[in-house]
Amino acid sequence: MTGVLQSVNQRTQLVGQNRLELLLFRLRGRQVYGINVFKVKEVLQCPKLSSIPNSRAVVRGVSHIRGETIPIVDMSMAIGLPGVPQEELATSFVIITEYNRKTQGFLVSGVERILNMNWEDIMPPPKGAGKDVYLTAVTKVDEKLVEIIDVEKILSEVSPLREDVNEEIVSRSSAGAKRHLPVLVVDDSSVARRQISRCLTAIGMEVVTHNDGRQALNYLQSLTQDGSSIRDHLSLIISDVEMPEMDGYTLVTRIKEDPVLKDIFVMLHTSLSGVFNLAMVKKVGADDFMAKFSPDELAERVMELVGQD
Known part of the structure; x- marks a missing residue:
């Protein structure tokens, strides 16, 4: 885990080489998921969460981290899986990300490693996956399928942006x-x-x-x-x-x-x-x-x- 934390923000050398680094993580189950390290600010053990009145269930609370009050989204729930049980929060992790000019954390069950890959090895989701799937791409690691999450789709549902032009x-x-x-x-x-x-x-x-x-x-x-x-x-x-x-x-x-x-x-x-x-x-x-x-x-x-x- 120390290696993951130290590596997150040191990736600019990949620019222009058609390469990326994926942070691999798990939700509830054996399936491995990925997110681009460029979008990750920090990975940490799940901090204490404060509830938000009238918030959606997928937002498990907020946490005060490095001077910011950050909403923590249960990624399992966001993609339609059972959420992290309350009793497992202390052993779970939060991936702090910055998307679309906003900072948010994603609650996950476990974080594995960072993997350097070529974009040519990243494939679009299978055509039969349907429109409602929360994936932008898939790849194989050690002969196992890794699903790359469409975070923009999650955020458009959890915290919709204004889309209309003035x-x-x-x-x-x-x-x-x-x-x-x-x-x-x-x-x-x-x-x-x-x-x-x-x-x-x-x-x-x-x-x-x-x-x-x-x-x-x-x-x-x-x-x-x-x-x-x-x-x-x-x-x-x-x-x-x-x-x-x-x-x-x-x-x-x-x-x-x-x-x-x-x-x-x-x-x-x-x-x-x-x-x-x-x-x-x-x-x-x-x-x-x-x-x-x-x-x-x-x-x-x-x-x-x-x-x-």
Whole structure:
């Protein structure tokens, strides 16, 4: 456990190498789950929890940790499994994370180890898994299936974000409305794709979506195989960082290395807000970075880029 605690925030060397490090953990049972270490601030033994009146059962309480009052979400309950029994709290662990500009803790039964992996070894969930599954990806470790949790889906249900664009911004976009080329949105989370698409549609933009960097790169290459410029087809690209098969950093690198694609504007749009370093974005050549998810901020930025503002 000491090794896990010491390693959590020392991972910037993986940027641009299509690699990630997974923190492996267990809920109630033998199944192993994973979460990207980049989103983890700290792992600790479950602290004393204070109850919150009228809160949802999945929020087991709050804890005062390093000057912050942090909600603690029972991850088992959040994905539809039985929660951690009260008598087992003292022997459980909390993974403190930062997603979408907020800090929260996830209660888990046990934390195993950190594993360095290649994104090419991370696969999308099986097609038959259904829309309600709480996974963004799966992989194999020691011949055992590891399920990578869709934390954005959990948080959208536990603590929903405002997804609507401010009416004043929508009015401004309508006033300056003209036909624009589509925006390509690349994100492995169905929740994130929906949120971004809804935001862009509200300001009159057409949206094309893909689930990972490899899909997106193949799509870009198919658009330009006739020798046309990518800017004849798209206004800009908005990409997540964490994605199976090819991550956002690698996608940006491949785009900027390609003479036919390099002129397209690429924004990295990620929930890695806490441990994210802007130098990482510059290292791979992205044109912009924005932390998820502020519909007004995203709408304003896209309007500025396409000349609607």
